[in-house]
Amino acid sequence: MPTLDVIDRNNQKVGQVELSEAVFGAEVKPHLLHEVVVWQLAKRRAGTACTKIRKEVRGGGRKPWRQKGTGRARSGSRRSPLWRGGGTIFGPKPRDYNYTVPKKVKKAALRSALSSKLGEEKLTVLKGFDLESIKTKDFVAVLSNLSTSDCLVVIPTADDMVEKSGRNVPKVKVLRAEGLNVYDILKYDRLLLLEGAVAGIEEALS
Template sequence: MSLIDVYNLNGEKVSQLELTDSIFNIPVKPSVLHEVVTMQLACRRAGSASVKHRSDVRGSTRKLFRQKGTGRARRGDIKSPLLRGGGSIFGPDPRSYSYKVPKKIKKLALKMALSSKTINNNLIVIDKFELEEAKTKNFIAVINTLKIKKALIITEKLNESLELSSRNVPDIKVMRFEGLNVYDILKYDKLILLETSIKGIEGRLTA
């Protein structure tokens, strides 16, 4: 077990917390992280690129002119890909880019991402994040006090005032622990965990 300091919204140390070494302090393998992040980004691709092929273009199927005797190149119908307004050759069709990696690899990569933040001192634990009202100004004041610029904030449950007051702040994202993923952890410089969310994360990764 490794100890980490717990802070309040004023940046003051209030207590210490024990973190499970099998989750927050394991060797990091970039190849595993790369595999899972690549999978996540592939699954996010829309795959909606599409063109009209020869059979999709509207037009007559009549042969434009006779095959021989005109001195011109041979022509079929007006939908030929060689003519203006004709169909496209080898263009993209809607498809899915998503694929899966084994659950054990996904879980291992998530542990490695958390460990990388701990090892590099980019993990911050806060006892609670309660705002009196959903105002961006109040949220920015707290962020400035904690000296944070680009961070992912993980909560245990719905925190409406926090989520509403932070949604217009660039480089800040609030997420519940159920949605925690490798890509978002690595994307942001700092990882801020509410003290109550740690049990949920540990329960998810030890199950």
């Protein structure tokens, strides 16, 4: 069972936490990470791109010129896709890019992502931010003490102090444990778990 030091906001060791082998010591499966990240990005697509096909373009009812005798190529409509301003061939239409991925695959991918961060020694367990007010300067000072500026901060429950203090910091995202996902874990260099969030993550993924 992996054991990790718990540190405070000043980067001092204040204890230890035992992590679940099933969640943080799982085999890293790149194909699952890829599958879930592709699914997450597909869900985010708006799917609002739209082009007009030939019949939807305005005008073009009259034949531009007679069929023969002009020396030019024959043409039947100004709406032809070959003409400037004409319709688009096989252009995009509004659609939903979302599809389903089995829950078991999502959980397995999350376990792989967490295990990969632990294996790369890029997972830190923090006792707490202990912020006295909503202040970005104090939030950044804690990250500076931890020698990181590119991280995903996972908190156990809603916390306005931490969430609002960190929302404008570049390359940093504050996320509640219930919203933990593969894409964000892989996107940020370090994973910063508040001690209270560890139990919730293990319970959800065990």
